[in-house]
Amino acid sequence: MAFILVTGGTGTLGRLVTPLLSDAGHPVRVLSRRGGTSAGGVEHVVGDLSTGEGVEAAVEGAEVVLHLAGGPKGDAAATERLVRAAVAVGVRHFVHISAIGVDRMPPAWFSEKLGAERAVAESGLPWTTLRAAQFHDLVLTVVGKMARLPVVPVPGGLRFEPVDARDVAERLVGLTLGEPAGLVPDLAGPEVHGLGELVRSYLAAHDKRRPALPIRMPGKAGRAYRAGDNLAGPQATRGTRTWEDFLAERVPANR
Template sequence: MAAKTAKTAPVLVTGGTGTLGRHVVPLLRDAGRTVRVLSRRGGASEDAGVEHVAADLLKGEGLDAALDGVTTVLHLAGGPKGDDEATRNLVRAAQRAGVEHLVYISVIGADRLPLGYFRAKLGAERAVAESGIPWTTLRAAQFHDLTLTVVEKMAKLPVVPAPGGLRWQPVDARDVASRLAELTLGRPAGLVPDLAGPKVYELGDLSRGYLQARGKHRLTLPVRVPGKVGRAYRAGENLTLEGASVGRRTWEDFLAERSAP
């Protein structure tokens, strides 16, 4: 009876309207699960199997109602800061609701990069792991979508900076979504292997690939990222070169799709 209840209960997806959530929610629906999407504004859905609820993770408001009857939570919501506090609020509400599986998406290097965003991600990871709720955490590389935002902004400059030694291994959000759907529908697995893209690039190469795909030309200027952050990136602390799961879609594939008519 418990297993049947878990399968028929809605899956709560925080951040279900974001870049990753828009890919994950249909996969969960295709698997026959009802999905409850949590966002700050809520909203309506054309799919009878998708319910939208409004709640504020940072303020901890509306979470008890959002979690009513939920046994599985997929926590995708995130921002430039405050992810640790938002996750602690979610964890407390999930404990009260008797949630049986909490799945979290984090970032490769959360335990190594000396930046506030990564420290907040690590704090969120710890909140999940120490919650007493069976859990699964996946660390992923930067999405192609974020990479595109970065190189688009740099391409607007007369000279495009090319930080030496700064490497990324961007992954397609659809590959991450597929893995997360699998993990959400499975049993709690703790910290699973990282998920990265199929190729490692210098940031300058990512910019050049973008410019070429757009038919643009810019001069590039080698620069050196100073301090602890620069040393961490040059040491590859943001990468998992061994033991990671690898996505299928490359940066070139992504750019070709975005450049298609």
């Protein structure tokens, strides 16, 4: 029976997507470097997109590929390897998660994501790509590290619209089970927050105080962030779960 192959199925997003697909009645195969325990219609296999080891075997028999795996380096090359394997077996639909601003932001990580997008779009496969904003989970990690400093540096003009991973998972499942749609509207959180605001809300939730030091981010990256090139456009769809709601869920567990 044909199945859906999910890369990155053990990550933040993958752990949400995989059970949703399985609960909808679709066999799922999860590709990861460490593997896992297969159960309940979800099969785990070992493979490494960075080297290509095990990738062809993992794709064999897949009807749909949902590509969630990624990292700060080598994302374009890893995606190219996966795409070649998918082309070889005639995958019907290749679905890819990307990031808002990949075609505008100068940091190398965005360039890698853009290269991955191009590998998918130029593959000849029917495809769908969703660009999403930073997950609440990532923002929580960043502001948590900043809040541990005795004085918190706050680059001026940096704004984010964090989105809940559950909203992204639900959107991706709908796209995966639907027809190929190309580049679909961005998915961002319901609100835009300045970085300083995010840090202050984190500190307040933990009953902490830290002095803030306004700084200016230099160079092309600073100009791009201040211009809002990392933010979604007016055609974007919006998640429903706010940063404040997410923070309220997480703070009791962290105390």
